Each structure stands twice: as structure tokens, then as C-alpha cells.
Amino acid sequence: MKWAISRRAQQLTSSAIREILKVTERPEVISFAGGLPSPASFPVAAMEAATARVFADNPQAALQYAATEGYLPLREFVARRHDAPVERVLITTGSQQALDLIAKVMIDPGSKVLVETPSYLGALQAFSLFEPEFVSIPSDDKGLLPEALTPELTAGARFLYALPNFQNPTGRRLPLERREALVARAKEQGVLLVEDDPYGALSYTGDQLPSLLSMNPDGVIYMGSFSKILAPGMRLGYVIAPPELHFKLCQAKQASDLHTPTFTQRVAYETIRDGLLDTHIPTIRELYGKQCQYMLDALKRHMPEGVTWNEPEGGMFIWMELPEGLDSMVILEEAVKRNVAYVPGAPFYASNPKRNALRLAFVTVSAERIEQGVAILGELFREAIAAAAARQPRAA
Amino acid sequence: MKWAISRRAQQLTSSAIREILKVTERPEVISFAGGLPSPASFPVAAMEAATARVFADNPQAALQYAATEGYLPLREFVARRHDAPVERVLITTGSQQALDLIAKVMIDPGSKVLVETPSYLGALQAFSLFEPEFVSIPSDDKGLLPEALTPELTAGARFLYALPNFQNPTGRRLPLERREALVARAKEQGVLLVEDDPYGALSYTGDQLPSLLSMNPDGVIYMGSFSKILAPGMRLGYVIAPPELHFKLCQAKQASDLHTPTFTQRVAYETIRDGLLDTHIPTIRELYGKQCQYMLDALKRHMPEGVTWNEPEGGMFIWMELPEGLDSMVILEEAVKRNVAYVPGAPFYASNPKRNALRLAFVTVSAERIEQGVAILGELFREAIAAAAARQPRAA
Incomplete structure (x- = not known):
């Protein structure tokens, strides 16, 4: 850097995850990485009418x-x-x-x-x-x-x-x-x-x-x-x-x-x-609840033993843990090669990151693509677990 | 403060000027204090049409x-x-x-x-x-x-x-x-x-x-x-x-x-x-140039000797200096009582404030009210100059 900048700006570093996830903008990638709400949940017509009123008033x-x-x-x-x-x-x-x-x-x-x-x-x-x-x-x-x-x-x-x-x-x-x-x-x-x-x-x-x-x-x-x-x-x-x-x-x-x-x-x-909001929020709840269920169902079908996750009562995210010793950041690179993306869990920790955790977002992906994407991840995690077991045979 | 706050937040203080200027929201006050652009300069119809296109696209x-x-x-x-x-x-x-x-x-x-x-x-x-x-x-x-x-x-x-x-x-x-x-x-x-x-x-x-x-x-x-x-x-x-x-x-x-x-x-x-912008900006220039001229004309008519100001070539502000020794912040209190407002110059200095300076904004005030307001200020400054002279007779 040619110019002297503040100490706080010096500590801002480029995110490795962001670099990997840049490819998720490709349409062939099934992305469970985004944190975006579903555009289907935007009350477009109501907002358009409201805007017209703002201009009229x-x-x-x-x-x-x-x-x-x-x-x-x-x-x-x-x-x-x-x-x-x-x-x-x-x-x-x-x-x-x-x-x-x-x-x-x-x-x-x-x-x-x-x-x-x-x-x-x-x-x-x-x-x-x-x-x-x-x-x-x-x-x-x-x-x-x-x-x-x-x-x-x-x-x-x-x-x-x-x-x-x-x-x-x-x-x-x-x-x-x-x-x-x-x-x-x-x-x-x-x-x-x-x-x-x-x-x-x-x-x-x-x-x-x-x-x-x-x-x-x-x-x-x-x-x-x-x-x-x-x-x-x-x-x-x-x-x-x-x-x-x-x-x-x-x-x-x-x-x-x-x-x-x-x-x-x-x-x-x-x-x-x-x-x-009284009529609109229930439609979002229903949509997101359904999306969550698609993913929970797919996870049950495709995830190998040793992989665990929670069953949220609301919101946009599922949290998953791979068996100890696996690194979700390392596996992400391979996942992205297979056109599926998620967010590794480590950056969400202020200290002692759990490297085997990851976040799955489900509200913007269709049921079919959730099924496909989870199947691919299940296969990948199965391979990763097997490879880890081969590298570190369990002590007798 | 019950809670411990940051050092930077502790140094944030309430502005004395803002307190005085609160009264300028009263409709009877002729305010040369605001920094607002003229709402007559907003391209409302074009923005409304643009918004409709955004919703359509x-x-x-x-x-x-x-x-x-x-x-x-x-x-x-x-x-x-x-x-x-x-x-x-x-x-x-x-x-x-x-x-x-x-x-x-x-x-x-x-x-x-x-x-x-x-x-x-x-x-x-x-x-x-x-x-x-x-x-x-x-x-x-x-x-x-x-x-x-x-x-x-x-x-x-x-x-x-x-x-x-x-x-x-x-x-x-x-x-x-x-x-x-x-x-x-x-x-x-x-x-x-x-x-x-x-x-x-x-x-x-x-x-x-x-x-x-x-x-x-x-x-x-x-x-x-x-x-x-x-x-x-x-x-x-x-x-x-x-x-x-x-x-x-x-x-x-x-x-x-x-x-x-x-x-x-x-x-x-x-x-x-x-x-x-190619057609719109010239209309703002013309409007603001005319407004500036109203104020410059009024200043020439009403300001007493010893008061000086610049003649801007653009923008929204005129800068005025009262004779040395007068304090535009003190005089503001009296101005506001007479239903005219401006912004004292001192807060614009990072150090060694010029207490006799002040800022006049002219783009949102009608020609009639500019004339009235400047007349009142001229009178007030004349009185202040006379009072100061009476307090501090010039050395022989």
C-alpha cells in the first residue's frame, strides 16, 4: 500500500471463502451458501402501489x-x-x-x-x-x-x-x-x-x-x-x-x-x-417452513452416518457438523468443483473455530435442486469420511 | 451515563447551534440557516417514471x-x-x-x-x-x-x-x-x-x-x-x-x-x-444563480458598513464577516427572536474559529423573504456594531 492507512483497515483481509464462493454465481452451481431471502417473498405489488402513493402524496x-x-x-x-x-x-x-x-x-x-x-x-x-x-x-x-x-x-x-x-x-x-x-x-x-x-x-x-x-x-x-x-x-x-x-x-x-x-x-x-405484515409474514413462514422440510428430508435420505444437523423451528439456516477431524473449508473446494456450495462454519467463531461445521441455506433453492445438491454433498462427505478413516486407522 | 461507552462517543456533544436553530422550523422564521437544496430542483416526474420502470423491469x-x-x-x-x-x-x-x-x-x-x-x-x-x-x-x-x-x-x-x-x-x-x-x-x-x-x-x-x-x-x-x-x-x-x-x-x-x-x-x-442531467442541471444553475442574486442585491441594500461578504460563482452559500469583535453566535439569539436565522461560522473551523463570520443559505427562500430577512439582519448588525462601538471607544 502506497498510502498510510489506519490500523483497523490494515487488519481487514480478503476472505478466502469469498474467493471460493465467487463461482457460486454460475447458474449451474446449486448454492446453499447464500444468505439471501427468497425473492418470491417480496411483496412487489404492494410496494409498487405504495411507491405510487408516496409520489402522489x-x-x-x-x-x-x-x-x-x-x-x-x-x-x-x-x-x-x-x-x-x-x-x-x-x-x-x-x-x-x-x-x-x-x-x-x-x-x-x-x-x-x-x-x-x-x-x-x-x-x-x-x-x-x-x-x-x-x-x-x-x-x-x-x-x-x-x-x-x-x-x-x-x-x-x-x-x-x-x-x-x-x-x-x-x-x-x-x-x-x-x-x-x-x-x-x-x-x-x-x-x-x-x-x-x-x-x-x-x-x-x-x-x-x-x-x-x-x-x-x-x-x-x-x-x-x-x-x-x-x-x-x-x-x-x-x-x-x-x-x-x-x-x-x-x-x-x-x-x-x-x-x-x-x-x-x-x-x-x-x-x-x-x-x-399480518397477512404477508405468514406466507413467508409457510414458504420457508416448506423449504426447510425439503432440505431436512433430503438430508435424511443422503447424509452418511457421522454427519449431524439441527432441525430449525424458523429462519433460513441449518447447521451441520461433520465428524471431528474433517475440515469443511477444505471439502468446500471439492464441493464447488461438483457445483454445490455451502458456507464453512469456522469464520462464525470469534475464537476456537469448529472446522468440521458448516451452514446450509435453503430458502432460495427449488425442491429438485435441494435434492440434487444434498445428494452430491452426501456422496462427497461419505468419501471424505472414508478417506479420513483410511488415513487415520482407529487405534485398536 | 449508566453504561460504559467508547471514548469517541463520550466526546460527541450536543450542539448549541442546533438548539438555537430548532426554532427555525417555525413557519414565521425566515431561515438562511438550512443547507437544504431547493425542492423545486427535484426532477419528480422523471423519478416517478423511472421508479415505474424499475418495478416493470x-x-x-x-x-x-x-x-x-x-x-x-x-x-x-x-x-x-x-x-x-x-x-x-x-x-x-x-x-x-x-x-x-x-x-x-x-x-x-x-x-x-x-x-x-x-x-x-x-x-x-x-x-x-x-x-x-x-x-x-x-x-x-x-x-x-x-x-x-x-x-x-x-x-x-x-x-x-x-x-x-x-x-x-x-x-x-x-x-x-x-x-x-x-x-x-x-x-x-x-x-x-x-x-x-x-x-x-x-x-x-x-x-x-x-x-x-x-x-x-x-x-x-x-x-x-x-x-x-x-x-x-x-x-x-x-x-x-x-x-x-x-x-x-x-x-x-x-x-x-x-x-x-x-x-x-x-x-x-x-x-x-x-x-x-444534461437538461436538468442547467435549470438548477439558473434557479440558484437567480436566488444568489436576490440575496446579493438585498445585502447591498441593507448591510451596514463594516460587514463584508463574498459573491459566489456557484453553489448554495454566501459567507459573511461582521466587524472584528462581534460574535455571530451571540447575535444569532437576537436574530432568532426577530424571526431570522443563519449559521454562525465558528463550528466550521477545526481551530481558531472566526467568531465574527457566518453562513447564509439562499436557495430555498423566496425573493420577498430574502429581502425581508436581510433587512432585519442589516438592522440587527447595525445595532450590534453601534453597541460594540459604544462599549469600546476607539483609541484617539
């Missing part, structure tokens, strides 16, 4: 600079949806921006930040720019273990970053009793909770567990998103935060992009103001 | 996640407009985001950053979050003085932030020979130039001076914006940067908001793809 206002906090009717909508005071709501340019703002406001170099094991890669990346020290909280297939939160572990932590609902990457949901225990321990130990909840509405059966926010509004920064219930290309998310943190987040937001586009905020509000 | 793509770099046809449009390789173009969520990304990539705590005297407040705020050490470059009413750039001054500077065209707040434009001298000195001394150019197209006569970018593409990060030539509520800007910096800016952008909304990018591209 007050186009000049929709195209002018506006308040950093966001479009008031949209903030009020969010406030009602979460039973929160509107003064706590800040509209963000996608919930990725909320991660950036929270990092800006909360993290100094070396600050302790508690994360799940594994956690959302986009959050680890956003936080990393501000050079925290991550501490991974022990977790199992239901999510983080509240009893792991000891005063020693949480001492001095700026916050605990939690994804209670259908977490990316694992698809797991934190049970009610763990939510209660988590909120109680966090309160006791003075730890701020950051609750990231893009998938909360996407329970396949429609049952929802109470948010951490609802259990302790003054101790939680809640992050929501319209990306999975409306459309991600609008880049609309929001943060609900205790007043003093809300104020700091707004100041950081102003320096970051002044405000989220007025136009997209008004289009979104016009789309949902009359109750569209 | 490929709505799913317009509503889906997309590449961090931006929508390729829009990037190509920008590249053609600036005769730059498309690989160097990154679309940002307004050019405020470009400031944030540049700061993220370039500034460590204590890094030297060179700025004009005065400079754009939004940039000072965005950079401040990353705790640089600002060094103000001596400037006069034509802009910064290239000969002030000595090796001692520029040693170790991460970049020099320049606004050559109709700078916010002063409205001044850097003459051609200074641009050449600036680029030559920067190259000689190894200083990266950051060229912020939201107003470049808004010369009242249509004459344009070459950008710093065009003079040394490998030594300049150029920031452009659609806010003043299309509509700010879309939050669309762009950065053109040398390859290695472009790559880092993209990585920082991905962590900041993944990408700028697909929807707004496509609407903007559909609006301008067939040459709209």
Missing part, C-alpha cells in the same frame, strides 16, 4: 433531507410493534448499520465484547473494525448457556451480543427459560444486552418467544430489520435503545450517513401501514 | 441484496462522467458515508489530517469520531493557499481534505492555478488529497474548473453526490479512489451497511441514464 418531502432519527410514522410503527416508546427508536440503513453504530458508540480498542459460539459473521466483522477483545460464551444446540455468565467472565464487558431467534448461522432458537435466565444474569452483573433479531417473525408455526427487550427494556439494545419480512434491497433496519444510548447512536448515525434514505422509509411505511 | 432484483460496490450501470455512469475506470467507483449512502468510510480507512487516533480554514462541518464531525489531529491550512477568500503546504506542515499527514468547488460554508471556488499548485505540492510531498465535490456542477454560468482527480487520479480520493443534482432524500453519493484504497473502502463499506439500497440506486440510474 408529497414527493418533495420524500426526496428531501430528513431527520436523523428516521421518518416519524415509520418509527411509530416500529414502536407499536415492539411496545416501546417511539423516542427510543432509530431507523438505520439496514441492521448492518446498527451493528456499526453500536460498535462506534460502545467499543474502544481492547474493550471486552461477549459473543455467542458461533455468532453472526457480519457482526464480528463490524465490531472488529473497532478492535474489541471478543470473549466467546459457551453455547450448545439451543444457544448460549446463561449459567456460563459468571461475574469473572462479564466483568468490564461493554455488551453481550445475542441472537435469540433462528440465529445466523445455526438456525437455533434460545428457549424461554434461557432467555429469562440470561436477562436476569445480565441485569445482576450489569451487562448490556444487544439483541439482534432479523428472523424473529419467521417461526414456521408462527409461535414467538418474548424478546429480551420485552423482559428488560432498560438493559437491552434491540436491533430489528425489514430485510427478511419486506425486502433487503431497501436496507431498512432499526434500533430500540435506552434513552441515553439512543441519543449517542443518533449522533453517531448523523456522522455516518446523516439519515437513512427518506424515499425508502416512506415507501416501506406506505407498504405496511395498513396491516400488510 | 426487474423488481425482484431491485429489492434484493446486492454487491457492496454498487449497481454496476450506475457505477459505469459515474465512471464515464469522471473519465475514471469503473473499478475505482464505489456507490455510498450519501457522501456523508464516504466521509465516514474514508475516516475508517485512513484515520488512527492522533493521525494528522489537513483541512481548509474553514471547512465542512459534517466532515469535521465524521472525522472527529476517529480522533485525528486536525491541522488547519491557511486559506483566503479564494480557498486554501497551496504555498502554505510545506514539508513540515504535511509530514505524516494521512490526507488533505479539500472542497475546491463552492465550498460549504464559504461558497468559494479554488482558482485553476491554485488547483495545479495544490496537486503539484501534494504529489511532491506525498500527501493524499480527498476532494469533496457535491456542488461542482452548480456553477451559475456553467463553467467548470478541472477536478483535482483529473489532474492526478492516483493521488486523489474523489467524493461525488447526487444530493444536489437529483435529490438528497435518496442518499446517493460515490467515491472514486486508487485501486488499493478502493478495495479497503469497499471492505469498510461492507461492515458499515453491506451496500447502498439497491432500490434507490436503480431508480437514480433509470432517472439519469438517458441524459436527464
Whole structure:
């Protein structure tokens, strides 16, 4: 580099995974790698009609600079949806921006930040720019273990970053009793909770567990998103935060992009103001539940012994573990040669990555191609297991 | 604050000016304080038609996640407009985001950053979050003085932030020979130039001076914006940067908001793809030139002796200086009581603020109200000058 750049920028490195996954854009590749919602779930007609109304109503206002906090009717909508005071709501340019703002406001170099094991890669990346020290909280297939939160572990932590609902990457949901225990321990130990909840509405059966926010509004920064219930290309998310943190987040937001586009905020509000989400979200739940079932069925048919996976109750992801000793990153190269892709699990860990884990996304792939792709992966994993066994014969 | 927050967030303070200016939202206030472009300049009908085409063409793509770099046809449009390789173009969520990304990539705590005297407040705020050490470059009413750039001054500077065209707040434009001298000195001394150019197209006569970018593409990060030539509520800007910096800016952008909304990018591209800017920009120039003239005429009629101002050749702002010893911030309180507002000059200085300076914006106010407002200000300044003279009689 010819120019002197910041220490944080120096540590940004190119992702090996991204290089491998570039080929997944080829149409012949069956990709379980993407994190995209299904375009079939976008309420296009409703959004088109809403846009026409925005132009008919007050186009000049929709195209002018506006308040950093966001479009008031949209903030009020969010406030009602979460039973929160509107003064706590800040509209963000996608919930990725909320991660950036929270990092800006909360993290100094070396600050302790508690994360799940594994956690959302986009959050680890956003936080990393501000050079925290991550501490991974022990977790199992239901999510983080509240009893792991000891005063020693949480001492001095700026916050605990939690994804209670259908977490990316694992698809797991934190049970009610763990939510209660988590909120109680966090309160006791003075730890701020950051609750990231893009998938909360996407329970396949429609049952929802109470948010951490609802259990302790003054101790939680809640992050929501319209990306999975409306459309991600609008880049609309929001943060609900205790007043003093809300104020700091707004100041950081102003320096970051002044405000989220007025136009997209008004289009979104016009789309949902009359109750569209009540009828629209159930159609997404049904679609994603069906897609998930296609994949679970195919996995049962094709996966060799020793490969395990969870059965998510909602969201867009299944988490798989190969037998210990196999490396999903190494196998990915061969998978891509056979025109199937997934995301290796390792990058989702802040420390001690599980190299045998991987993430499967299923909402944008047809039933036929899920079947084909899983069959190919099953065959490949079978070969990899056999090859590993041949290399390392079991001790007698 | 109950929660431990970052050092950068602690230094974010509430602006006294913003508190005073809150009252300017009252309709009876004649506000020369706003930095808003005129809504009469938004090409509403063209944007509405463009939006309809976006929905007709490929709505799913317009509503889906997309590449961090931006929508390729829009990037190509920008590249053609600036005769730059498309690989160097990154679309940002307004050019405020470009400031944030540049700061993220370039500034460590204590890094030297060179700025004009005065400079754009939004940039000072965005950079401040990353705790640089600002060094103000001596400037006069034509802009910064290239000969002030000595090796001692520029040693170790991460970049020099320049606004050559109709700078916010002063409205001044850097003459051609200074641009050449600036680029030559920067190259000689190894200083990266950051060229912020939201107003470049808004010369009242249509004459344009070459950008710093065009003079040394490998030594300049150029920031452009659609806010003043299309509509700010879309939050669309762009950065053109040398390859290695472009790559880092993209990585920082991905962590900041993944990408700028697909929807707004496509609407903007559909609006301008067939040459709209060629016919539209001249209408903005004419409007703003006329507005500027209203204000210059009114100033001539009403301002007392001792008050000076520049005559901008483009853009949205006039810079005024009251006699030394007067404080435009103190006088603002009285101005607001008389229902007229402006922005005091002091916050635009990184150091040694000129307390007698102020910024006047004129593009959103009618000719009648410009006349009324300037008359009130003229009266007020006359009183302030008289009061100051009474307090401090001139030495014999």
C-alpha cells in the first residue's frame, strides 16, 4: 500500500471463502451458501402501489433531507410493534448499520465484547473494525448457556451480543427459560444486552418467544430489520435503545450517513401501514417452513452416518457438523468443483473455530435442486469420511 | 451515563447551534440557516417514471441484496462522467458515508489530517469520531493557499481534505492555478488529497474548473453526490479512489451497511441514464444563480458598513464577516427572536474559529423573504456594531 492507512483497515483481509464462493454465481452451481431471502417473498405489488402513493402524496418531502432519527410514522410503527416508546427508536440503513453504530458508540480498542459460539459473521466483522477483545460464551444446540455468565467472565464487558431467534448461522432458537435466565444474569452483573433479531417473525408455526427487550427494556439494545419480512434491497433496519444510548447512536448515525434514505422509509411505511405484515409474514413462514422440510428430508435420505444437523423451528439456516477431524473449508473446494456450495462454519467463531461445521441455506433453492445438491454433498462427505478413516486407522 | 461507552462517543456533544436553530422550523422564521437544496430542483416526474420502470423491469432484483460496490450501470455512469475506470467507483449512502468510510480507512487516533480554514462541518464531525489531529491550512477568500503546504506542515499527514468547488460554508471556488499548485505540492510531498465535490456542477454560468482527480487520479480520493443534482432524500453519493484504497473502502463499506439500497440506486440510474442531467442541471444553475442574486442585491441594500461578504460563482452559500469583535453566535439569539436565522461560522473551523463570520443559505427562500430577512439582519448588525462601538471607544 502506497498510502498510510489506519490500523483497523490494515487488519481487514480478503476472505478466502469469498474467493471460493465467487463461482457460486454460475447458474449451474446449486448454492446453499447464500444468505439471501427468497425473492418470491417480496411483496412487489404492494410496494409498487405504495411507491405510487408516496409520489402522489408529497414527493418533495420524500426526496428531501430528513431527520436523523428516521421518518416519524415509520418509527411509530416500529414502536407499536415492539411496545416501546417511539423516542427510543432509530431507523438505520439496514441492521448492518446498527451493528456499526453500536460498535462506534460502545467499543474502544481492547474493550471486552461477549459473543455467542458461533455468532453472526457480519457482526464480528463490524465490531472488529473497532478492535474489541471478543470473549466467546459457551453455547450448545439451543444457544448460549446463561449459567456460563459468571461475574469473572462479564466483568468490564461493554455488551453481550445475542441472537435469540433462528440465529445466523445455526438456525437455533434460545428457549424461554434461557432467555429469562440470561436477562436476569445480565441485569445482576450489569451487562448490556444487544439483541439482534432479523428472523424473529419467521417461526414456521408462527409461535414467538418474548424478546429480551420485552423482559428488560432498560438493559437491552434491540436491533430489528425489514430485510427478511419486506425486502433487503431497501436496507431498512432499526434500533430500540435506552434513552441515553439512543441519543449517542443518533449522533453517531448523523456522522455516518446523516439519515437513512427518506424515499425508502416512506415507501416501506406506505407498504405496511395498513396491516400488510399480518397477512404477508405468514406466507413467508409457510414458504420457508416448506423449504426447510425439503432440505431436512433430503438430508435424511443422503447424509452418511457421522454427519449431524439441527432441525430449525424458523429462519433460513441449518447447521451441520461433520465428524471431528474433517475440515469443511477444505471439502468446500471439492464441493464447488461438483457445483454445490455451502458456507464453512469456522469464520462464525470469534475464537476456537469448529472446522468440521458448516451452514446450509435453503430458502432460495427449488425442491429438485435441494435434492440434487444434498445428494452430491452426501456422496462427497461419505468419501471424505472414508478417506479420513483410511488415513487415520482407529487405534485398536 | 449508566453504561460504559467508547471514548469517541463520550466526546460527541450536543450542539448549541442546533438548539438555537430548532426554532427555525417555525413557519414565521425566515431561515438562511438550512443547507437544504431547493425542492423545486427535484426532477419528480422523471423519478416517478423511472421508479415505474424499475418495478416493470426487474423488481425482484431491485429489492434484493446486492454487491457492496454498487449497481454496476450506475457505477459505469459515474465512471464515464469522471473519465475514471469503473473499478475505482464505489456507490455510498450519501457522501456523508464516504466521509465516514474514508475516516475508517485512513484515520488512527492522533493521525494528522489537513483541512481548509474553514471547512465542512459534517466532515469535521465524521472525522472527529476517529480522533485525528486536525491541522488547519491557511486559506483566503479564494480557498486554501497551496504555498502554505510545506514539508513540515504535511509530514505524516494521512490526507488533505479539500472542497475546491463552492465550498460549504464559504461558497468559494479554488482558482485553476491554485488547483495545479495544490496537486503539484501534494504529489511532491506525498500527501493524499480527498476532494469533496457535491456542488461542482452548480456553477451559475456553467463553467467548470478541472477536478483535482483529473489532474492526478492516483493521488486523489474523489467524493461525488447526487444530493444536489437529483435529490438528497435518496442518499446517493460515490467515491472514486486508487485501486488499493478502493478495495479497503469497499471492505469498510461492507461492515458499515453491506451496500447502498439497491432500490434507490436503480431508480437514480433509470432517472439519469438517458441524459436527464444534461437538461436538468442547467435549470438548477439558473434557479440558484437567480436566488444568489436576490440575496446579493438585498445585502447591498441593507448591510451596514463594516460587514463584508463574498459573491459566489456557484453553489448554495454566501459567507459573511461582521466587524472584528462581534460574535455571530451571540447575535444569532437576537436574530432568532426577530424571526431570522443563519449559521454562525465558528463550528466550521477545526481551530481558531472566526467568531465574527457566518453562513447564509439562499436557495430555498423566496425573493420577498430574502429581502425581508436581510433587512432585519442589516438592522440587527447595525445595532450590534453601534453597541460594540459604544462599549469600546476607539483609541484617539
